[in-house]
Amino acid sequence: MTAPEEIEQLHAVRLRVNGVWHDAQVPARRLLSDFLRHDLRLTGTHVGCEHGVCGACTVLVDGKPTRSCLMLAVGARDHEVITVEGLGTPEAMHPVQQAFRECHGLQCGFCTPGFLTTIAAFVEENPDPTEDEAREAISGNLCRCTGYQNIVKSVLRTAEITRDSRSSETSGDQEAAEEARNVSVDHDGRAT
């Protein structure tokens, strides 16, 4: 039996993922989600339903949250993709990652990459959301563990951290930014 790769035409793609340009040859039907996981070995992007319902595979394409299972890798040619690996590092977490840790925004973690990318972009656009807006922002992401309460808190906390760091950046006070990032939280995840 002939492997599909041998009979399928391959297409050259060049795209930037987490700041690094990648060149690859892929069949047209390769989904962006599979390209990230299989070709680039970036397995932080999770694949749940593969028809756009669960939100686990959400990545940022040119800054906009996008289902990577509903986009072809060839369609991402020349575009900028940010996956959960590109948000932050254990030493320098993105505000959304810090907020999820503080607010217990995850349990099993399967859905988390999709929430993190979605919320990172949302807070960038709306740094002072109401709880209703926070719920609307994550309405396209499914979580079967948490019951969402702590994820909603994480969205609001992400916004709080982002606002604090922005205001201290504008005043040029880096120490205050550090202070804001290290603010302690009670067991409900509320800043104290």
Add this chain to the structure above:
Amino acid sequence: MKPSPFAYSAPQSLDEALAVLADVGGDGKVLAGGQSLLPILNMRLAAPAHVIDINRVAELSYVTVDADSVQVGALARHAEVEHDDPAYDALPLLRQALRLVAHPVIRNRGTTVGSLAHADPSGEMTAVLALTDGTVTAARAGSTREIAAADFFLGPLESCLEPGELAVAARFPRLPVRSGCTFVEVARRHGDYAVCGVAAVVTLDEGGLVVSARTAYISVAPTPLVLDLTEAVAGRAVRGVDWAAAGELAGTQVDPEADIHATADYRRHLARVLTGRALAEAAGRVAA
């Protein structure tokens, strides 16, 4: 859960796209936002031989507003139409409906014209096009035609677009003066397909009397159903109108089918109740 193999073209211009479409004919499937097409490919409900990806045809990415209508190009994402303030000022129904189209992330990628071409009877924008008497522009190599909403939708997931044709734009006419509009729906979960959805437009005369009350429905018929309910409310002062009477009239004119999500009776009940609610809300939004 992976697409079957297909040949792939990514034309850079409209002329090139139409040339490819003319070449592949009925074997070709146009990919724009892909938020309906990719699930279908992933689940192998369809296996087109050739996919024509129009995402690089930049000339189709526009939302423009003139004195008569809002025009949306085939590459305008739902989110771009939703957040376009001039389009909202010209026709608030666009934003009102788009907020109910799936979730924000899907709207970042999905296109308004694509959802019309997909012709899903539960697609909100099909009802908006039908209620505003809008049109779709279809192009093929060498010619274009303008198709009225009433002629565009043939059945579930079936438009009148022919092989080799590309839906390049949709045109949504503005409402008459002293009109108000809204879109309401009931879905099992916010962002899901509606069990029943109603778009409504109410128009008053200078004295505040109702001169027109029209509605369009999704998820109750094979194509978007438009009803003129004016006879139930015509000539009444807007404050004293019994909108539920118009809802009762609508209930006698819809003939939904049952499926696993709802019985036919429940859908008819929703059409009745949501009609009254939508008309009251639309009337309340008529600019003084």
